[in-house]
Amino acid sequence: MDVVDSDIAQVLRHAGYRVTRPRMAILSVLQENREYLSPQEIHRRGRERYQGLGLVTVYRTLQILDGLGIARRVHTRDRCHSYALARGDRHYLVCRRCGQVLEFPCDGLVPLVESVRQETGYLIEGHLLEMTGLCSECQSQGGADR
């Protein structure tokens, strides 16, 4: 179990959850794939690490991980229920071809939030900024979307 696994295991334990083989298998899949994956895909890959992994456990674990902010849902035009490991903040970049998910710091949004608040009167509690496109590798390769 590598360093990051241990960190996440700590978070789970502190939140009162048990650290189990199925959960570690799912985390390991998310960690080794910097792309968004559907629950089915996570299940398939998770079985390569832990044969007995059930799809139901994947769903339940993803809910827990999402609740703890460890993983998060990625929304794309067609897929609304895929997940990727959260890597720090709430802004990400999705490659439409290979599915890689990259998070980026986003201080530039603060003044924008403020101006929207002033114009609309909304109390803004959260936001989702997702950019889609092609990562540099996929730009040079061409081909169809996932």
Add this chain to the structure above:
Amino acid sequence: MDVVDSDIAQVLRHAGYRVTRPRMAILSVLQENREYLSPQEIHRRGRERYQGLGLVTVYRTLQILDGLGIARRVHTRDRCHSYALARGDRHYLVCRRCGQVLEFPCDGLVPLVESVRQETGYLIEGHLLEMTGLCSECQSQGGADR
């Protein structure tokens, strides 16, 4: 049929689609509700305008409208398949209590897109910026989410 209906009817016709009663009923629902609605909800409200409207037609029509950029999917934490009429650009504000969807101009994002492009090498093709919070009315009323 009011002015905006006619405009949209034109767009449909130009794209090779027929302008039918079910489609107009669905459009009218979207136009009269500045909030995101699930296909089921659109179906229910659409029946008030056209009794015979079928749920399947709602799904098929929403796909067409989404494809033409007339309506668009609204992604929220729990609901990924709700729709609202597109009102000009790709940035919106969702009230978590009443479900109102407001679009806002967003020039402030241009420099941000550019800096992300430089840092990551991504070819950025599109983005989704969704802010959530409480509209001014709901701020003064309190109460539970939808």
Add this chain to the structure above:
DNA sequence: GTGCTTGCAAACCCTTTGCAGTGAA
């Protein structure tokens, strides 16, 4: 009149729930 659209019913598939056995602490 032609053939795109529609609504119904049924098929599909993803997600959740119930439950008894299992294993982390």
Add this chain to the structure above:
DNA sequence: TTCACTGCAAAGGGTTTGCAAGCAC
């Protein structure tokens, strides 16, 4: 040892598909 967790099977619910009838053009 305890009880949270798991996998299986089944239920549940939303979405899509097949097809004959209907309607826009």
